[in-house]
Amino acid sequence: MKNLFKHHETYVLLVIIVFSAIITTINPNFLTLENFFDLAKSYSFIGILAVGVTIVLISGGIDISFTAVATVGEYVMAVMVIKYGGNMFTAVLLVAVVGIALGMINAVLIYFFNIPTIITTIATLNIYYGILIVISGGKWIYALPDWFRNFADIRLFTLRTAQGLEYGLSIITATWFAIIIIAWIILRYTKLGRGIYAMGGSMNAARRAGFNIFGIQMFVYSFMGLMAGIAGLVQALLVQTVAPNSIVGKELDVIAAVVLGGASLAGGSGTLFGTILGVTLIAIMGNGLTLMRVSSFWYDVFIGLVIIISVGFSAYQRREKVKRTILVEGE
Amino acid sequence: MTDLFLSMKNISKRYTGVKALDRVDFEIARGEIHCLVGENGSGKSTLIKIISGVVKPDSGARIEVEGDVILHHHSIDSILKGIEVIYQDLSLFPNLTVAENISLSQTIASRSKIINWRRVREISEKAMARIGVHIPLDEQIDNLSIADQQLVAICRALTSEVKLLILDEPTSALTRKEVESLFTVIKDLQAKGIATLFISHKLDEVLQIAEKVTILRDGKKIETLPSRGLTDEKLTFLMTGEKMEYSRYTIDNRHEEPLLEARQLSIQGNFRDISFKLYPGDILGITGLLGSGRTELAEALFGMNPFESGDLFIEGRKISIKSVQEAIRLGIGYVPENRLVQGLVMNQSVAKNIIITTITRLLNKFKLIDPEKRQRSITRWIKNLSIRIPAFDAPVHTLSGGNQQRVVLAKWIATSPKVLILDGPTVGIDVAAKSSIHDIIRDLAGRGMGIIIISDEVPEVFHNCNRIMVMHKGRIIAEFDSTVTTEEEIQNCINMAS
Amino acid sequence: MKKYKHSELIVLGAVMTALFLLMVVLNPGEFLRIGNLQTMAFQLPELGLLSLAMMVTMLTGGINLSIIATANMSGIVTALILTGAINPEAPPPGAGGIILLAVAAGLLTALVIGLLNGLLVARLKVSPILATLGTMTLVNGLAIVTTRGYVISGLPNAVRFIGNGVVLGIPVGAIIFILCAALMALILNRTPLGFNIYMLGSNPVASRYSGVNNTTVIIKTYLISSLYAGFAALIMLSRFNSAKAGYGKSYLLITILASVLGGTSAAGGFGRVSGLVMALVILQVVSSGLNLLRVSSFLTITFWGVIIILVMVMNFFSAKLKERRLV
Structure with a gap:
């Protein structure tokens, strides 16, 4: 039991339970499977990005450029499938190639020129986004193919509410879950994954131990790029429009969700479970406020308070831990 | 073979x-x-x-x-x-x-x-x-x-x-x-x-x-x-390649008023009932194992971790020290154990490191830093302690260990303290540079400063201090007058305790 | 004794001169027109003041993500008082006093936010990026709640003068910026606080062991940062002629770029106001020059990104060269 309270995740989980209880007493519609499936689907976009951000943070870096990568990915994909046709497979391939390529550029700059990751990725955010807007002229894309429209409605299984409304596990949500499982396996059970933790814990020691630092960084930023690409695709599926200016600007929101889940910006710590909880917390707060008929104006105030209290609390805990004592005779 | x-x-x-x-x-x-x-x-x-x-x-x-x-x-x-x-x-x-x-x-x-x-x-x-x-x-x-x-x-x-x-x-x-x-x-x-x-x-x-x-x-x-x-x-x-001369440090100063007197200082979980007197010209050695509470005591005297009970007097006046700033104002300086992390700002210049403790004394009438006073102070201390540097604005990490320690000493001597506490003053310093650091310390004591040396090297305290206290588990377990004890006696005392 | 050269400032100066000349050549007769130079001087102060607000926290090894939110909140408070008390069509007697009061209230709001940041970072030891991410979200939320998401407009003419007026051919905003930059340079180079900011930024443990009161230094730093965000709020208020939550959001990351481009170390302890000013001029020259060439403003941000990477790469090689010479 004592061990349990050493983990940041426990506290986040408690907060989630308390929030859920409050929301449910005010509006019982919150605690329905239908609402949950719905919520999971609409937060897959942030959820997928958060997986990438978690891995970057564990490796001791930070990535700001992912919103631009996601935008570029979905835009290129939309333009190509409209112009040349294709299917879901080509769409995934396109966003993956774009995402990984842009992520690799980040990794190369970070590794070879030793530029702080935050600076590199702020710069590339502006570069990727600027070029996209200039080339696209900022035009929105609406005329997505039918198969693209239909794909978004696929459910792995379907249930029915008492009123006869259909709901179920969307393929989009399933994709998010699959990504979490894959990322978890990589982090937990592969040499590469342990290398990411090791590098985040101590870059020097990792280098001396013989880890391939360039390889690991390449993976971390390409994986972030891949996640961004897929998230871009998911966003396009969810809203069925591709708007170049709808994603950029949300980078700090995603990072906030990950940080709420306990990943440290100093690197080396953080878990996917924590990240899921962070995203969940953000999701039920947004959803809960709506269900409790609180004006959406209050959304940021609540999120801000939760962030400040959460980071303040864990900082306070860390400070208590540092206080040292020695054994004094006669005490 | x-x-x-x-x-x-x-x-x-x-x-x-x-x-x-x-x-x-x-x-x-x-x-x-x-x-x-x-x-x-x-x-x-x-x-x-x-x-x-x-x-x-x-x-x-x-x-x-x-x-x-x-x-x-x-x-x-x-x-x-x-x-x-x-x-x-x-x-x-x-x-x-x-x-x-x-x-x-x-x-x-x-x-x-x-x-x-x-x-x-x-x-x-x-x-x-x-x-x-x-x-x-x-x-x-x-x-x-x-x-x-x-x-x-x-x-x-x-x-x-x-x-x-x-x-x-x-x-x-x-x-x-x-x-x-x-x-x-x-x-x-x-x-x-x-x-x-x-x-x-x-x-x-x-x-x-x-x-x-x-x-x-x-x-x-x-x-x-x-x-x-x-x-x-x-x-x-x-x-x-040189023969080291070990001379002993002795002084007769008991008739004077103590600079610093501690009566039963305690902090729960750190140390307990610490009492001693420090006279002008004293070099008081505190030795004992790592974790005996000696560094904690030093940090308490320096205001980093204020003591919970007991009394402290400076020149007969009862005082309490709640912060480092207060300790410095009262004339206490502290050369910490870890030079690289605590002692110096390694990336910044020698000049800045020397004046960091006295920056508020180098102001003009508009409360702005006076470039002339600043330069004068820096030059003076570099010269007084013969610190060898490539340039005034060379980062401290470009200096040798011995010269780095002189910079730390310089910044504390610049505050003209009454009491200077040195924790491991020669850790990681060459043998030759060690003895010149010891010479500086003796010179300061000779001018009436009260000095406390904390060290786990018994020879260091034995040769350089006129009195030596041994700490163990947060208490002072023995005190030696260096004229009537031997290195072995002190070492045995430490070994017996542990 | 030889001097340690500030090679980064030299690189920066060279880049600045080269880009300036390039823009003069690309826009013959146009770039050097008084009108264009004046436009540049109108545009620079906003980003400039915000960048100063960012830079000072970066010197302590921190960061302040809440500067834009602070500026907006501060502007909103000022605007609410002004629009409540003064009818712009018929300003009542004593309007000047009300304007001063409104400005003071705005700056006070900024200081309160700065104090919150300072306490979180210095007392609770929250990492600055997280603390200010939290206050950013919170303050932004409060701004939305107070304005219900609307634009507050209808400000008296005197306020519009701050951002749009000209004195002796020089825009008032530019004068404010120059004064604020000079004040910042004075604080950093000539006061004990500034001295301590650099030392603490390099090694907070050693500064504490040297008698620096880290807590006060950090709190003061975040207060200064917020105050500068408040100054920026005045210019934004008058240039937009209104206040709203969410104005100038895209500036946030640019202020970090400008600081780093100006030689401020992301790890803290190093950076000068002169470098930052040069960096701002570089960004402005590129932006105005490309604008004259009728290039999309989005290509401008691309160029900004490219420039920062190029400068970082140049610094990387010059540091390597220096190292080799030392061995």
């Missing part, structure tokens, strides 16, 4: 203009415990880097391991030959568990890309069993003591077929008891035929454990000697 493990002949290494190593011959036998000593810059670390394959020697060198000539020397070759180095920083991963850290080399070396957690535990358990230690496998490294971390690093080295273990300054962060158990481990390894080469600054330890000692000076090998029959003084002479 017939059973040679490593033999190196004619090893030279030249870095643009500087000869780090000059035609050094060096050998280690199987299962030997060998120690490498020398001042900073004598070429110790270059030699180790060549052995471990990180650095290539200049041409003409010949290195044989178990009779095989090594041509293309890379670090992986050394590892394959059974040579493992444990650097001073241990190169562990603070965020990973004990088991993962120990098994890491094996994980990286294995061809499989998948982690087998059962094997990770097996490897770690086996390595720990080899030296008979038990550290919880799932504990995270940053929750362990330095001594346990070191054992983890040794276990990691033992996961491969190690034949020569190289330890860089292994004892610098350990308490006496921990050093003893480390030495037991090294002896244990010796019984298994594993040789150990270690670098140390602490000569008494060198003489205790090593069978052979190799002395380097200015990149040249002076001699390799069996440790039996060697003494501290002899080793110091071989390392520096």
